[in-house]
Each structure stands twice: as C-alpha cells, then as structure tokens.
Amino acid sequence: MSGFDNNPFADPVDVNPFQDPSITQATASGVDQMDDYNPFSESTTVTTTIPVPNSPSQPAVLQASVESSPQVTAAAGQADLIRQQEELEKKAAELERKERDLQNRGAPTGRENNWPPLPSICPVKPCFYQDFNEDIPLEYQRVCKMMYYLWMFHCVTLFLNVLACLAYFTADSSYGVDFGLAILWFILFTPCSFLCWYRPIYKAFKSDSSFSFFFFFFVFFFQVAVYIIQSVGIPKWGNSGWISSISMIGSNLAVAVVMMVVAGFFTVCAVLSVILLKMVHSKYRRTGASFQKAQQEFSQGVLSNGTFQNTAASVASSAARSAFQRS
Template sequence: MSGFDSNPFADPVDVNPFQDASVTQATSGATETTGEFNPFSANDMGNHTGTTIPISSGSTQPAILQTSVEQSAQAAVTAAAQASLVKQQEELEKKAAELERKEKDLQNRTAGRTNTGTKENNWPPLPSFSPVKPCFYQDFDEDIPEEYHRICKRMYYLWMFHCATLFLNVLACLAYFTVDAQNGVDFGLSILWFLLFSPVSFVCWYRPVYRAFRSDSSFSFFFFFFVFFFQVAVYIIQTVGIPRWGNSGWITAISMIGSNLAVAVVMMVVAGFFTVNSVLGIILLKMVHSKYRRTGASFTKAQQEFSQGVLTNRNIQTAAAGAAASAAQGAFGSA
C-alpha cells in the first residue's frame, strides 16, 4: 500500500544542480587560485609585463606621414612648373603683341610712302588742303634708337620753347615800344629775330642732332656742336638784354621799372624765359656730348663722312664736272 501512498505530482528526487561534484570541484579550485584581481596593483602589473607587446624600436614616424610629405613636395614642384609655364606663356603673348604692333606700324609707314619708295614728309603737320606742304620727315619711333628717344625729344621741346620765347619777346618789345617811340628799333629787331631764328634754329641745330642720333653721324654731331655753341651764346646775350638789340632781357626790363611797372613785369617774364633757354641749352649740350662720347664718334670719322658725302653727292659731282669742262674748253680755246 506504500506505493499508493506516494504523491504522484511531487518530484521523486529533490536534485540541486549546484551540488554536483564536478561543479563544486571547479568552483572551489577557482576560488583558491584566482583571488581578488586589482588591475592597478603593482604586483598584478608586474605579473603581466611579460605578456605586453613592446613598441618597435625603429622610426616613430608613421609610414603614411612619409607618403604625405612626398606628395606635398611633388605638388609643390608641379605648381612651380605650372607657374613657370604660365609666365613663359604670358611673355610669349606680350612678344607676339609687340611684333603685331610693329608689323602694323611698318604697314602704316609703308602705306605712307610715295610711289617712288621715299618717305613722305610729315613735318610741319599741315592740313591736306593747305597749299604749303610739309618739308621734313620726322618719326622718333622709327628713326631714333630707343636709348636716344628722350634726349632727342628734349631737343625738339627746347626748339619749340625757343620759338615761343621769341614770340613773347615780340610782344614785350611791342609794349616797350608803346611806352616810348624811340624803342621802335627793338620792336623791329624782335620781329626779325622771330622770323629768322625760328626756322634757322630748326635747320641748323635741331635737324643736325636729329640726323646724328638717327644715323650715328659724326659729321652731324660736330656740326650740331659748332652751331649750338653759338646758340647758347645768343641765349646768354638775350638774357642780359642789351638795349637796341631787340631783346627783352634783364637790363631793359629793370630800366622800365621807374617808367612803367606793368611793361617792366612783362619784360621780366620774357627775360626769365630767356634765362630758362640759356640754362636748358647748357644742360642739353652736356647731355648730347655725353651721348656722343658713347657712340664712338670722332673727328676722323666726321672728316671721312664729309669727304664721302662730297664725293658721292650728284650735285657736287655735276658742278665739278661742269667747272672742269669749262676750264678745259677755256684752255683749248686760248691755245
């Protein structure tokens, strides 16, 4: 009956899984050997020193940094090469533009020539309907080397200032004449100096220095020095203002202060213009002489150029041949 007395719904054996022999043995051994672990204790750190992986004793720089430095250096070299190419391209474009401009200028100059191939005169710049035509050809960019542009243009400006001063001298002498009729001689001479010295100065000292710089002519240099030296002397005389010489200089201007102050002021202004002419003339004479010494010109070359010019001049050859023929005919006729 004992079998019928048991509870069929109760567990036949009350089993504790943690009381298993293998489990209890493992847990009891782990407790003995493991102990409490402190990761910051010195003993535990010492126990794990053998298992740490040491840092490589080689270069501390990562390999990827070397690669970036090399790439940056190559990029710098490439950028420098590109900048150099861009600069060369800009220089080539500038040279091409300069050549194109010169070609256009050459075409314009060629179009301005006559059918015979000679250059058409363009100075003085007169209108096309004027009955008087230009007498000279002048082009600084074409005729004068670039290193002589400035000095040659200064000589041209001096000549224009010289003509303006002579014209103002006429007005000052006119005012001088209105104050006293006895000063009519100065007024008449001032008109003569203006009409005479304006074109003569252009032909006698400006054109020679223009030709000298254009063709490096020793003869033209010597001719300019000879004439322009006297021109500077004339400037000084005009600045002084000797009475009855047709110049409104300092002497005649100061002499008018007591008679008519307004006329004296006008004459003093003109005297100042003559003074500026004198100073500029001396300065430019020295500048031209310094340029002349650099060109290698000499008196011997001037003599050779003069002799060659005389021998090759057709007019002189014709005149000499005519004179020789006349002399021969006279000699045969008398015989």
C-alpha cells in the same frame, strides 16, 4: 705470491665500450641502411630546400650619371641652334613686314612727310618726316625729345619777345628799333634754329652720323651765346632782357614786369641749352663718333652729290676749254 700474478695495468673489470647496447643498435641500423642505399635508383629523389629571405625586395634603381654624355651635349647644342634660327626668322619677317608697309605708302622715300603737322586743306605740304619711336634708338629718345621741346620753348620765347618789345615801344617811342629787330629775330631764328641745330641732332641720333654731331656742336655753341646775350637784354638789340626790363621800372612798371618775364624765359633757355649740350656730349662719346669719321662722311657725301659732280664737271670742262683756246 698470488698477488703478483695480477697485471697492475689491467682494468679491474674487463669492459668493452663498443659492447654498449645503444652503440651496437646504432651501428647495426647504419650498416643495414648503407646496404639498402642505391644512388642510381630512380625512385630515390633528393629534395633541397633553399630558405627565402624575409627581407622585402626593392626594385633596382639606376642612378643618374653626373657627367653629361656627348649625346646630351649635342642635343642641347642643336636645340640652341634651332632657337637662334627661330629668332632670326622672326626678325627677318618683321623687317620684311616693315619694308612692305613702307612700299605700300606710295611715297618716293618709302614714307610720307609728317612735319609740320598741317591740315589737309592747306596748300603747303609737310616738309620733314619725324617719328621718334621709329627713327631714334630707345636710349637716345629722351635727349632728342628734350631738344625738340627746347626748340618749341625757344620759338615761344621769341614770340613773347616780340610782344614785350611792342610794349617797350609803346612806352617809349625811341625804342622802335627793338620792336623791328624782335620781329626779324622771330622770323629768322625760328626756322634757322630748326634747320641748323635741331635737325642735325635728330639725324645724328638717327644714323649715328659723326658729321651731324660736329655740325650740331658748332652751331649750338653759338646758340648758347645768343641765349646769354638775349637774356642780358642790351638796349637797341631787339631783346627784352634784364637790362632793358630793369631800365623800365621807373617809367612804366607794367611794361617792366612783362619784359622781366621774357627775360626769365631767355634765362631758362640759356640754362637748359647748357644742360642739354652736356647731355648730348655724353651720349656722343658713347657712340664712338670721331672727327676722322666726320671728315670721311663729309667727303663721301660731297663726292656722291649729283649737283656737286655736275658743277665740278662743268668747271673742269670750262677750264680745259679756256686752256685749249689760250694755247
């Protein structure tokens, strides 16, 4: 029965785990250290070391803003205004310089006449001023110069027509009237063509005058018709055209050849005049001219003319005087 006296739940060996030498030593050392530790002692220092990252440092970069600030916009607008002001000042200085040059020339109109280009010893002075680069805008200079060249070619053709009609007259004395009319056409048409259709188109391109455009179209249309008649060469009309030149082939071939050359010149004048008329009309449509503007310019020009005003005043006074005497 002695076996029943033992506790079956008791360990066979009574072992205390806290009696282990290693645990006892650790516990004893920890108690001593805790007893000796004074947190308020000055000699006790706590050193904390913070590890430095090994990654290399980079300077901070400020990214530019995508949207412009009001200060930048105001600065850009101010710079634009300054640039425009500088351009206006340059243009004003250029205009002032040109005006000063015109005043220094000493002419009443500000510039001296230079056409026709006569020598200084000639007693007759130039009657007109002509400068394509100064008077005519750049987009119209080519057409205006072509009209000037057409006028010079027209004058040369009229002079050759006089020589051809002279040969015509020497070959047949019955055609002396053609020679006389050829001289008349040369003397009459040379200055009239310059004054009636070349100068109006020059003034039209210079001042964008609707009245000058309409006057040019009216006169130049008849000039084209005259070119066609001269190239045809109706006998006894003073023109060395195709009909007159062909009629001379059987009697005098040399005179016929000379007259055919002049007839070809008249034909070239007719063709060039039609082409230039279309070119001038296309330029005219871009200028914004109109018949109403032409009427207004004509009325203003007539009413502001001193001669017209004096004539109208004298006519009105004489009419009033006669009416008063009748009463």
